[in-house]
Amino acid sequence: MLKKTLSAVSVATLALAVAACGNGGDTKKSGSQAPADTGKQVDANKPKPELKALMQYGRFDPNAEFTAKFLNEKTGYKVTYDMLPVENADEKLNLLMANKEPYSFMILGASQYAKLAAAGALEPIDDLVKQYGTNLKSVISEKSWNGAKLNGKTYGIPQTGSGVVVNLGLFVRQDWMDELGLKNPTTRDEFYNVLKTIKEKKNVIPLTGGKSPMVEQIATTFGLTTSWTETNGKITHMVESPAMKDYLTFMKKLYDEKLIDAEWSINQGNKVIENFTSGKAAMMANGYYNAPSISSALLKNFPNGKISILPLIKDNNGKTAAVGTAGISYYAAIPKWAENKEEIIKYLDLKLDKEIHKGATIGQEGVHHKVENGNYVPILPKFNDDLNNGSGFLTGVDEKNYPIYWQARVRKDPILTDAYNKIQENAKGSTIVDPLAFAPPIDAVAKNAIKLNKLMEDTFIKYLTGAEPISNYDKFLAAWKADGGDEMIKAANEWYASSKK
Numbered sequence: 001m002l003k004k005t006l007s008a009v010s011v012a013t014l015a016l017a018v019a020a021c022g023n024g025g026d027t028k029k030s031g032s033q034a035p036a037d038t039g040k041q042v043d044a045n046k047p048k049p050e051l052k053a054l055m056q057y058g059r060f061d062p063n064a065e066f067t068a069k070f071l072n073e074k075t076g077y078k079v080t081y082d083m084l085p086v087e088n089a090d091e092k093l094n095l096l097m098a099n100k101e102p103y104s105f106m107i108l109g110a111s112q113y114a115k116l117a118a119a120g121a122l123e124p125i126d127d128l129v130k131q132y133g134t135n136l137k138s139v140i141s142e143k144s145w146n147g148a149k150l151n152g153k154t155y156g157i158p159q160t161g162s163g164v165v166v167n168l169g170l171f172v173r174q175d176w177m178d179e180l181g182l183k184n185p186t187t188r189d190e191f192y193n194v195l196k197t198i199k200e201k202k203n204v205i206p207l208t209g210g211k212s213p214m215v216e217q218i219a220t221t222f223g224l225t226t227s228w229t230e231t232n233g234k235i236t237h238m239v240e241s242p243a244m245k246d247y248l249t250f251m252k253k254l255y256d257e258k259l260i261d262a263e264w265s266i267n268q269g270n271k272v273i274e275n276f277t278s279g280k281a282a283m284m285a286n287g288y289y290n291a292p293s294i295s296s297a298l299l300k301n302f303p304n305g306k307i308s309i310l311p312l313i314k315d316n317n318g319k320t321a322a323v324g325t326a327g328i329s330y331y332a333a334i335p336k337w338a339e340n341k342e343e344i345i346k347y348l349d350l351k352l353d354k355e356i357h358k359g360a361t362i363g364q365e366g367v368h369h370k371v372e373n374g375n376y377v378p379i380l381p382k383f384n385d386d387l388n389n390g391s392g393f394l395t396g397v398d399e400k401n402y403p404i405y406w407q408a409r410v411r412k413d414p415i416l417t418d419a420y421n422k423i424q425e426n427a428k429g430s431t432i433v434d435p436l437a438f439a440p441p442i443d444a445v446a447k448n449a450i451k452l453n454k455l456m457e458d459t460f461i462k463y464l465t466g467a468e469p470i471s472n473y474d475k476f477l478a479a480w481k482a483d484g485g486d487e488m489i490k491a492a493n494e495w496y497a498s499s500k501k
Contacts (some may be wrong), residue, residue: 027167049340051104051347056330059087066386067360067393074356077347081248084355087223097121097335102237104344105334106396113148113156113331114441122155124335128345129154133219135166135352136345142343146499147438149327155329158398161326163403165323166427167287169245169419170217171294174308176282184310188221188250191311191313193426195259198282207260208281210267212462213251220321226434230490235435235492239456239480244475248433248463255464265461277301288410291419298357305324309422322427327437332395348395357398361405363387369408374407386410393401439499443490448484 023180055062062068063080072078082103085092089490093112096103097119108116116122121436129136136157148158176195177184179202185191187287195206207247209215219225222243228235238244254260261281275281277297286294291307298305312320334344362369362376369376378384410420436445459476462468 002105033184035044048077048347049343051077051101051340051344053079053081054093054101054103055083055392056107056109056394057079057084057089058389060389062389062392065236065389066363067390070360071351073391074359075347075350077343077350077434100335100337102338103335103347104338104340105332105395106182107159107205107392108156108331108333110328110331110424110441111446113333114150114443116333116390117150117155121180121336123338123341124153124155125157125334125345126154129157129349132342132345133349135349136396139352139357139398139400143438144328144399146467148331151438156333157221157246158328159168159330159332159394159396160327160399161329161391161397161402163399164326164431166423166431166432167289168216168285169288169324169423169426170283171276171286171291171307172283172310173276174306175302175304178306183314186311186316190253190277191218191221192259195254195283196257197395199259201447202282204279205261205275206256207283208267208272208275209261209264209270209284210269211461212263212457213248213264213464214457215251215293216323217285217305217310217313218251219247220323222250223315223321225321225323225432228436229432230381230435230496233497235496237485237489237492239477239485240489244382245470247462247471248407251464252466252470256466257499261371265465268326273297288419288423292413292415292422295415309419309426311426314360320430322423322430324431324433326433330394351395352398354398358405359391359416360393361387361397361402362408375411376405376407380412385407435496439492439495442488442491442495444484445489448488452484453482455483 062083068079068081077218077456090112093106093108093116113122140158140160142161144158145154148154150155150156180197182194182197185194198206207215214224216225218311224238224241224243224247227238229238229241230236251260255262257265261272262274263271267275272281273282273294275287276284276286277294278301295307312322313322332348334341338344351360362378363383363386365371366378368387369378371377406435411417436442455476459468463470463473
C-alpha cells in the first residue's frame with residue numbers, strides 16, 4: 001500500500017499558522033467542547049445547528065445532490081458543502097486551515113489527516129465518540145478505529161469501503177483461444193506456451209501492457225503479491241524478496257521473445273486497451289470496472305469477438321494468489337476551532353443509523369433498487385441519476401452491510417456484473433491483503449513511498465527491456481534502502497509490532 005506524500009507546506013509552518021489564528025478572543029468559544037467540559041444540559045427543543053462540510057473534489061455540485069438533500073431531511077440537520085479543487089488540493093486545504101475556515105467537519109485523505117493532526121488543527125474525538133457515537137462504535141470495527149489513531153488519540157472517523165475486493169484480472173480473446181484449441185493455463189509454463197502459440201499462430205502481441213513492470217497475475221506465481229508482506233511477525237517490502245529477481249528474469253525472457261508488448265515502457269493505459277480492442281493483442285491485465293467499455297470497443301471492431309478472464313495461475317507450490325484491496329480510504333475530521341462539536345458527532349453518528357445509511361447509499365426499494373435472489377439490484381436510470389455520486393458523502397460506513405449495499409453498483413450492467421463476479425470467484429480462498437491496509441498514516445512511509453515506487457518501476461523497466469542488467473539488482477536494493485527504504489521498513493515494523501500488543 002503506497003500512501004500519498006505530505007504536501008510541500010511543512011507541518012511546522014501549518015502549526016504556526018493554526019496557532020496564530022487561534023490567538024484571537026474566540027478560542028474558548030470555539031475550542032474543544034468535550035462533553036466533560038461543557039457542564040450544560042442540551043435543550044431537546046433547541047433547533048439543530050447548521051453544519052458546513054469540506055469534501056474531496058468531485059465533478060458535481062454537492063449541494064444539489066439527492067444524497068445531500070436526503071441526509072438533510074432524514075437527520076434534521078442542514079449541511080452545506082464545499083469541495084477541494086482538483087489541482088493543488090493540499091495547498092488549498094492548508095490555506096483554509098490557516099484562515100480558520102468555519103467547517104464543521106472535513107473528509108480527508110490519509111496524508112491530509114496525518115498532517116493536520118500533527119499541526120494541532122484537528123479535534124481529538126475519543127470522548128465525543130464514547131458519549132455520542134452509539135452507531136459509530138457499533139458498525140465501525142476496532143481494526144478501523146485503530147487505523148485512525150495517531151499517538152494514541154483519534155482525530156477522525158475512519159471510512160472503509162466495499163470490503164475486500166479483487167480488481168484486476170487477465171482479459172483474453174477467447175475466440176482466439178478457441179480457434180487455436182488452447183486451454184486456460186494453470187501453471188507458469190502453460191501460460192508461457194499459450195503466449196508462444198498465440199505469437200506463432202496469430203502474429204499479434206500475446207500480452208500487452210504498459211508503464212508498470214509488475215503484472216499481478218504473473219508476479220503472484222513467484223509469491224509476489226502486496227507491496228508489504230508479513231512473515232514470522234516481520235514486515236518486509238516486495239523489493240526485498242529473493243523471488244523478485246526470478247520474476248524480472250522471467251519477464252525479460254517474455255520481452256526478449258516478443259511475447260509481451262515491445263512498447264511496454266511507454267504504453268499508457270488507453271493504449272493498452274486500444275491494442276486489445278483493435279486486434280493487435282490477445283491479452284491484457286485490466287479491471288472489472290472497464291469490462292463494459294472494453295467489450296463494446298472490441299465488438300465494434302470484431303462483431304464475433306469474445307472476451308473471457310483467465311483463472312489464477314498456480315505458483316511453484318501449486319497455490320494461487322490474488323491481491324485484494326481494502327483499508328481506510330478517508331477520515332472524517334473536525335477542525336479544532338469548530339463550534340457545536342457534540343452536535344457534529346451526533347450528526348455523523350445519525351448518518352450511520354441503519355435505515356438512514358441504507359437510504360443514503362442505495363436509496364429506496366422499488367424506486368432506486370429492487371431485491372432479486374437476496375441481492376440488491378439497481379433500478380436504472382433512477383439509481384444513477386440520484387445516487388451515482390453518493391459515495392462522496394460517506395463519513396464512515398456500516399462495515400458489515402455497506403459492502404453488500406455497494407455491490408448494487410456492479411449490477412448496473414450485465415457485462416460489468418459478470419466481470420466482477422468472475423474475478424471474485426477466481427480469487428475465492430486465495431485473496432491476500434496488504435498487512436498495512438488498516439495502518440494509520442505512517443510518516444516514514446508517506447514521505448518515501450512515491451519516490452521509491454518510481455525508483456523501483458523505472459529500474460525494473462530497464463531490467464525488463466535490457467537497458468540495465470538484472471545482475472545490478474543488489475545495487476538497486478542498496479540504493480532503495482538508503483534513499484528511505486530502511487526508514488520505511490523500520491516504521492512499518494514498529495507499527496505492526498505495536499498493533500499486536
